[in-house]
Amino acid sequence: MINVLKPGLQTTVQDRGRIGYYEIGMPPSGAMDQYSFSIANLLVGNKENAAVLEITYMGPELEFQQEAVIAITGGEIPPKINGMSVPLWSTLNVRAGDILSFDFVKSGARAYLAVKGGIDVPIIQESRSTYTLCGIGGFEGRALKEGDVLPVGSEIKTDVAIGTTIPDLFVPKYGNVHEIRVIMGLCSYRLMQESIDHFLNIEWRVTPEANRVGYRFKGERLHFIPREQPFGAGSNPSNVVDLGYPIGSIQVPDGIEPIALLNDAVTGGGYATIATIISTDLNRMAQVKTNDKVRFISVGLDEAIQERKKWKDQLAKIQNIIMEA
Numbered sequence: 001m002i003n004v005l006k007p008g009l010q011t012t013v014q015d016r017g018r019i020g021y022y023e024i025g026m027p028p029s030g031a032m033d034q035y036s037f038s039i040a041n042l043l044v045g046n047k048e049n050a051a052v053l054e055i056t057y058m059g060p061e062l063e064f065q066q067e068a069v070i071a072i073t074g075g076e077i078p079p080k081i082n083g084m085s086v087p088l089w090s091t092l093n094v095r096a097g098d099i100l101s102f103d104f105v106k107s108g109a110r111a112y113l114a115v116k117g118g119i120d121v122p123i124i125q126e127s128r129s130t131y132t133l134c135g136i137g138g139f140e141g142r143a144l145k146e147g148d149v150l151p152v153g154s155e156i157k158t159d160v161a162i163g164t165t166i167p168d169l170f171v172p173k174y175g176n177v178h179e180i181r182v183i184m185g186l187c188s189y190r191l192m193q194e195s196i197d198h199f200l201n202i203e204w205r206v207t208p209e210a211n212r213v214g215y216r217f218k219g220e221r222l223h224f225i226p227r228e229q230p231f232g233a234g235s236n237p238s239n240v241v242d243l244g245y246p247i248g249s250i251q252v253p254d255g256i257e258p259i260a261l262l263n264d265a266v267t268g269g270g271y272a273t274i275a276t277i278i279s280t281d282l283n284r285m286a287q288v289k290t291n292d293k294v295r296f297i298s299v300g301l302d303e304a305i306q307e308r309k310k311w312k313d314q315l316a317k318i319q320n321i322i323m324e325a
Contacts, residue, residue, distance in 0.1 A: 001065040002115070004148040005099070008060035013119050013138035015051045017263065018127035025267050028247065029129040029137065032212060032263050032286035033110055035172070036074035038315055040114035042322050043071035043091045045160040050118030050153070051128035055111040057289070059102025060144060064094045068152065069116035069162070075108020075174060075287050089171050091164040108174035108287035120153035133213070133264055164325040166318050177203070177293045181281045181307075182250065184298050187240055187272035195222035195255070199274065203293040204258065210290050212264040217294065222255040224272070234270055244268045248277030248285070260285065278304040280311045
C-alpha cells in the first residue's frame, strides 16, 4: 500500500489507455508520454500495460507501507526519498516507511512513477486509466487526494536489478522551444494558403489552458476560405459537418488560438481539423508546459510511419539493455 500524504498538482493513475472505444465517444486517456511510461515499467520489470502514476508539474508526497521497487521517468521533477535526491530513469528500492517526494519541475511537464507490480485499481473497459471528465477508471475516477491509499499489484514480468539505468542517449532532453511534427489535414484545405504558411512558420506560445484534454496556443489569427454554409455545419467558416477527431488533431475555432486535442479530448465534432500531430511526437507534446513555444513541422505519412517504427525499435533496444543489466 502507498499512502498519499500530498497529492501534487494533478496526479492520476494511467496505463497505455482505453483502446477500442473511440467509436462510442470514449477517448483513450492513458499516459500522455507513452515513451516515458513504457520505460518506467521496463525499469521495474512490469508487464507492458501496468498502471503507473502520471505526475504533472508538481509531484505528490507518498509514504510506502511496504518495501517496493520503483522507477521515475519523464520530465525533470526531481525525486527524493526521505529528503535525499535520487536519480530519474533508474531502478530504485524503497523500504517500508520511506517517503517519496518531489521538487518543483525543472524541465518537461510530466513524470511517470512505476511501482513493481503496478498500481492495482479496477479495470474498466480494459484499462486502469483515469478519465476525470467522466469520473471513471484510475483511483475513484479522479486525481489523487490527500489521504488516499493506493494498492500495489503483484503481477510482474521479470526482476530488474536495483541501480539499473538506461544510456543517456535514450533520455530525452526538454527545453522551452519544441518542434512538433504534424500531418496536414483532414481539413487544411479550408485554410487560405497564407494562413497555412503562417501556421507552419511561426512559433506558437502555449497558454495556461494546457491539460490532458488539449493545449491552446497563441500566435497569429488564421483565416478560412469563405464558403456557403453547408447543410449540417455551423455558420462560422471554421465549422464543417461533424467528423472524428484523431488524437493530436489541431482545430482553430474561428481562426483564433489553435487547440491540439489530446488523450482526454472529445472524439468528434464540427470544427475543421487542419493538422494532426504524429504519434511519436505526442510524447513530446506531453512534456510541453505553459508559456513554452511550439513550432509545427509538416511531414508526410511515410515519414510518420518510419518514425513510429524507429520508436518501437528503440524501446526494444532499451528493453534488451535492461534485461542484460
